Amino acid sequence: MDTSPEPEMTDVPPGRVILSDRRTRRTWAVEVAACRIGAHPVTRDLYARVAGPLPDIAGGDRLPVEGVSWWDAVRFCNALSLRAGLTPAYDLRPDEEAVAWDTSADGYRLPTEAEWEHACRAGTDGPRYGPLDDIAWYRDNSGERLHEVGGRLPNPWGLHDMLGNVWEWCWDLYDSDVYGTYRVLRGGGWFDEHWSCRASVRRRSHPTFRVDDVGFRLARTVS
Template structure:
């Protein structure tokens, strides 16, 4: 886990041409996307189309990611961050010290690591995307990290975030960030947003875990 300092980030949405600022509290964020090895060790399940311990887990839904966070919290002796209710309801206990998904503001703030451009470094040096991936998944940590020590923030697999994308238009659809191995360069930007249903599973979507900083 990497300590992410507090800050302020401006989020933007190209569809609505809207932008908004968010204050981000300090947090901890996984240096890598969750790997198949870790996911399998915690859940006993090995989803996805391409096996490999150091490959990022993929073929996981938002709900799979939430349940994994709670299971990992219990394994490591932390209080689970999510209360799962009937009819696919979930509440985030912001006082809990357990693992959780990052908010999209936390994600973009951490991805940028103080930079302001579309990428935190030249894209070929930091990301697996359609231009250099050979149209396949790659092991985590194979490209340069950003200035705060976070790997694969862009490319390889999209990261599920906690946030609902736009409840009035898309209902329960959740935010995805970062771009994946099959995406063109314009989707692998620090500001790029994508959305999908929380039950959606595909071979270029994974996640990384966060924790709230100790108070």
């Protein structure tokens, strides 16, 4: 087994992003620091080499891993960090009811939703960074199945599959006053209609939720 897998990461410059929520009709601005973001979602191959294969999922090493919960994703980030000799970003509590993020850690982590949207837009200001059929696998062109990462055109910063293929877990709580511990999902998936595959679309789910169109992408803080 490879003891030091190195995912492909891309430098994302600092910037400012305007987030929005359709339910509350609220918008808010976030300043985003420079960071590193995975060039594509975590693959089945990388996930299996670090965390072991997922039950009932075989083959397709370059397919994005899916059927992973938010908790699976943060545990994976810590495991990958330790194997790479980096400081884990998360303090995971034994009862799995709480997690603290060490923002000074250099290890792998989930992007915040502001980082995710900033990286997705890559300096563009429309709903998408290109024609949807060119950049994303979604219901109209996916054949209702997953596809290997990197098969569609990247955004201007070299990031693939920011829209379509799999939804991606982000660090943030969705709206703790209304939804408690539910976490943010971004990007749209292979079974979604075109309106779900937009840079601004937010979805939510319980952190233990697992389904076949949800995966995740890595991030790292840069000093």
